[in-house]
Amino acid sequence: MxxxxxxxxxxxxxxxxxxxxxxxxxxxxxxxxxxxxxxxxxxxxxxxxxxxxxxxxxxxxxxxxxTFFHEPGSEDVRQFAKQKAVEKAKAEREAKKAAKLVARRPGQTE
Missing domain, CATH: 1.20.5 (Single alpha-helices involved in coiled-coils or other helix-helix interfaces)
Structure with a gap:
């Protein structure tokens, strides 16, 4: 067994x-x-x-x-794009002016 x-x-x-x-x-x-x-x-x-x-x-x-390719008669779009470009350039100029003013402040410490 x-x-x-x-x-x-x-x-x-x-x-x-x-x-x-x-x-x-x-x-x-x-x-x-x-x-x-x-x-x-x-x-x-x-x-x-x-x-x-x-x-x-x-x-x-x-x-x-x-903004570059338009149908005939759509000068509104071109004008809008041109206006936006002018506004952008203006804002950039103003930012540069502000940066120059800040840099000229007497007694400013960083």
């Missing part, structure tokens, strides 16, 4: 060993698949981010071109 129990134990041990190996193989395969999926999402995220950046640049470029 003792030999029968030992054989049964050996068979159980062998079965447990095979089951453990199978379990580890499945775990390894799932881990590898998960890693691949994660890498694919990382690549997709980078590509979508680049795409959105390029679309934003394209939109900005189109908006800039709106």
């Amino acid at each position: 003792r030999k029968a129990a030992e054989r049964g134990f050996a068979a159980l041990r062998e079965q447990l060993k095979r089951t453990t190996q199978d379990t580890e193989a499945i775990r390894s395969a799932l881990s590898g698949a998960q890693w691949l999926t994660q890498q694919q999402w990382s690549i997709r995220e980078r590509r979508y981010s680049d795409l959105l950046l390029e679309l934003a640049r394209f939109q900005s470029s189109l908006e800039d071109r709106m």
Whole structure:
């Protein structure tokens, strides 16, 4: 009876060993698949981010071109763009003047 129990134990041990190996193989395969999926999402995220950046640049470029290319009779837009440029230049001149005044103040410490 003792030999029968030992054989049964050996068979159980062998079965447990095979089951453990199978379990580890499945775990390894799932881990590898998960890693691949994660890498694919990382690549997709980078590509979508680049795409959105390029679309934003394209939109900005189109908006800039709106001030240069007009339909006949749309001088209002050109005049508006010219007015904005004049206002910007005036603001820059005033900022430079203010900076010079601040720099000339006597007794000013930094």
